[in-house]
Amino acid sequence: MDNILPSLAWLTATILIWLISRRLTEKLGISAFRNPLFFGIIVLCVLLPTLGVAPGEYLAHVRPLTILVGLATVALALPLWQQRMLIRGNAQAMLLATLASTVTGILTAVGLGWLLGLNQAYLASMGPKMTTLAVALPLSRLTGGWDNLAMLCVMCNGVGGSFISSALWKNLVPESGPEERAFSLGLSSHAMGIARTLAVSPDYVSLASCGMLLSALMTAILYGLALLTVT
Numbered sequence: 673m674d675n676i677l678p679s680l681a682w683l684t685a686t687i688l689i690w691l692i693s694r695r696l697t698e699k700l701g702i703s704a705f706r707n708p709l710f711f712g713i714i715v716l717c718v719l720l721p722t723l724g725v726a727p728g729e730y731l732a733h734v735r736p737l738t739i740l741v742g743l744a745t746v747a748l749a750l751p752l753w754q755q756r757m758l759i760r761g762n763a764q765a766m767l768l769a770t771l772a773s774t775v776t777g778i779l780t781a782v783g784l785g786w787l788l789g790l791n792q793a794y795l796a797s798m799g800p801k802m803t804t805l806a807v808a809l810p811l812s813r814l815t816g817g818w819d820n821l822a823m824l825c826v827m828c829n830g831v832g833g834s835f836i837s838s839a840l841w842k843n844l845v846p847e848s849g850p851e852e853r854a855f856s857l858g859l860s861s862h863a864m865g866i867a868r869t870l871a872v873s874p875d876y877v878s879l880a881s882c883g884m885l886l887s888a889l890m891t892a893i894l895y896g897l898a899l900l901t902v903t
């Protein structure tokens with residue numbers, strides 16, 4: 673009973689934070705803030721240290737919700753299938769964009785860390801920041817990185833990409849349509865990008881999920897080739 677009550681409390685609090693964040697994003701007229709995950713993350717980052725709750729302890733309390741994440745990921749196959757013709761027709765462009773984005777993301781992170789004189793553990797933690805956490809963490813561990821720093825880098829990449837995307841589109845590629853924007857959000861901001869797409873262009877969430885999946889696949893392939901070359 674002692675363990676059940678805190679878990680119920682954190683489950684309830686997490687659901688309430690999500691519902692309030694969704695309501696808040698619907699009310700805001702600023703496009704950059706139309707992402708419920710953005711506000712939810714901020715609230716949890718403030719709430720957990722204030723209450724003295726470690727991240728691992730919090731994750732243990734809300735484990736039932738993390739199980740649903742896996743089910744939601746599998747459910748993304750449905751919109752992918754529904755828009756399979758659009759994806760097939762643009763497959764070459766998507767693959768080239770994924771390759772360019774992944775290579776740029778990895779080299780920028782590792783290159784900047786190298787210029788700052790950071791050691792291997794830092795570089796390994798920063799390198800896979802462009803992909804989703806489920807892929808970034810194993811790659812970081814495999815190359816000697818730290819879980820906490822890898823999670824922070826992935827989160828910052830997702831939040832940052834989602835936050836500045838509107839300004840970049842407006843100033844650099846104003847002619848881009850909702851299809852290109854949805855794909856680029858998933859490609860660069862993974863789960864955060866999918867959440868942003870659901871808020872601004874829900875009809876194209878399949879393209880955002882396609883971008884996230886291609887980013888994960890390309891990152892894993894490039895890391896595998898690099899490890900084979902080194903060994």
